[in-house]
Amino acid sequence: MGAAGSRLEKALGDQFPEGERYFGLENFGNTCYCNSVLQALYFCVPFREQLLEYYSMNKYPREAEENLLTCLAELFSQISLQKKKTGVIAPKRFVQTLKKRNELFRGYMHQDAHEFLNFLLNDLVDTLEKESHPAKSSPETSSPVRLANGQNNGQANGVKHEPLVTWVHKNFQGILTNETRCLRCETVTARDETFLDLSLDIEQNSSITSCLKNFSSMETLNAEDKFFCDKCCSLQEAQKRMKIKKTPHILVIHLKRFKYMDQLKRHKKLCYRVVFPLELKLCGIVEDADSEYSLFAVVVHVGSGPSHGHYVSLVKSHNHWLYFDDENVEIIDESAVQSFFGSAQEYSSNTDHGYILFYERLSANTYI
Numbered sequence: 001m002g003a004a005g006s007r008l009e010k011a012l013g014d015q016f017p018e019g020e021r022y023f024g025l026e027n028f029g030n031t032c033y034c035n036s037v038l039q040a041l042y043f044c045v046p047f048r049e050q051l052l053e054y055y056s057m058n059k060y061p062r063e064a065e066e067n068l069l070t071c072l073a074e075l076f077s078q079i080s081l082q083k084k085k086t087g088v089i090a091p092k093r094f095v096q097t098l099k100k101r102n103e104l105f106r107g108y109m110h111q112d113a114h115e116f117l118n119f120l121l122n123d124l125v126d127t128l129e130k131e132s133h134p135a136k137s138s139p140e141t142s143s144p145v146r147l148a149n150g151q152n153n154g155q156a157n158g159v160k161h162e163p164l165v166t167w168v169h170k171n172f173q174g175i176l177t178n179e180t181r182c183l184r185c186e187t188v189t190a191r192d193e194t195f196l197d198l199s200l201d202i203e204q205n206s207s208i209t210s211c212l213k214n215f216s217s218m219e220t221l222n223a224e225d226k227f228f229c230d231k232c233c234s235l236q237e238a239q240k241r242m243k244i245k246k247t248p249h250i251l252v253i254h255l256k257r258f259k260y261m262d263q264l265k266r267h268k269k270l271c272y273r274v275v276f277p278l279e280l281k282l283c284g285i286v287e288d289a290d291s292e293y294s295l296f297a298v299v300v301h302v303g304s305g306p307s308h309g310h311y312v313s314l315v316k317s318h319n320h321w322l323y324f325d326d327e328n329v330e331i332i333d334e335s336a337v338q339s340f341f342g343s344a345q346e347y348s349s350n351t352d353h354g355y356i357l358f359y360e361r362l363s364a365n366t367y368i
């Protein structure tokens with residue numbers, strides 16, 4: 001992208017941010033799902049900085065051991081150390097290791113960017129956890145019960161220990177409380193679960209705020225779906241709601257645009273218009289006081305169906321918005337972000353839709 005690269009440099013002129021690098025990523029045959037997520041993560045500055053710090057401390061001792069963590073760190077380091085400000089990098093080692101680690105990503109089929117992000121973050125956490133207890137790798141202690149999103153329950157061999165909080169958790173992990181009230185005895189059972197991203201059901205002509213409200217709204221468990229109440233010792237009707245107990249530093253929201261349709265016996269893409277604001281305030285659904293966020297990346301799905309199409313990403317870096325499409329990087333207007341909200345009509349020629357949103361908490365220094 002020599003020409004495109006110099007175009008980008010020209011467009012930014014002396015506003016090109018000091019020390020920043022804008023590199024496209026080569027596509028190895030349908031690896032746009034991977035490229036779009038990698039760009040969003042690269043421009044997640046606290047994550048990038050911690051990954052580079054990890055890399056600088058671990059560069060030498062484990063040359064032989066290749067995993068996604070070391071490959072990602074190597075790739076980010078390679079980008080950040082480029083002499084040129086723009087260009088193209090081939091994330092070859094990373095993609096090869098990904099294909100080795102997970103057969104899902106081995107073929108040349110269109111893959112789901114959210115599945116990839118989820119797999120990657122959990123894999124990074126697993127590697128960091130293994131590295132922090134090298135001595136405890138015997139079979140009895142190395143397989144804690146897994147909960148959602150790769151968190152362990154802090155219990156192995158009946159000995160309670162605090163779950164390890166890695167820098168990946170410090171960036172992305174939040175806590176949900178699942179509250180269930182038995183309608184017979186009124187007992188409220190609250191269970192906390194951690195998350196690294198939130199998957200939201202979407203509706204036509206809605207917003208992230210309304211999707212989040214639906215996510216945490218009261219739901220009645222009845223008929224086939226009753227709740228086992230420990231106090232009543234039986235299945236009972238109950239009311240259930242999810243609350244965000246602790247918001248993460250980086251809030252990743254996955255819009256469930258690919259829905260399984262019973263009538264069609266396949267997944268369908270929902271092109272609904274879902275407004276995602278540049279600044280997001282979470283009110284009424286979280287227990288944390290400070291919950292103002294700023295959008296800094298969007299992974300966009302391009303195309304009308306779930307099993308084909310393309311992914312690109314929009315990234316905010318130093319107050320500029322950039323459009324990353326594999327090898328190509330362009331500067332775009334902030335106002336262009338709204339063209340990725342979705343379509344208000346069922347059939348529309350615009351098939352570029354926001355799919356994964358990355359928000360960073362505005363109130364800094366609250367890193368826990």
Ligand SMILES: [Zn+2]
Nearest residue numbers: 182185229232
């Ligand atoms: Zn009960």
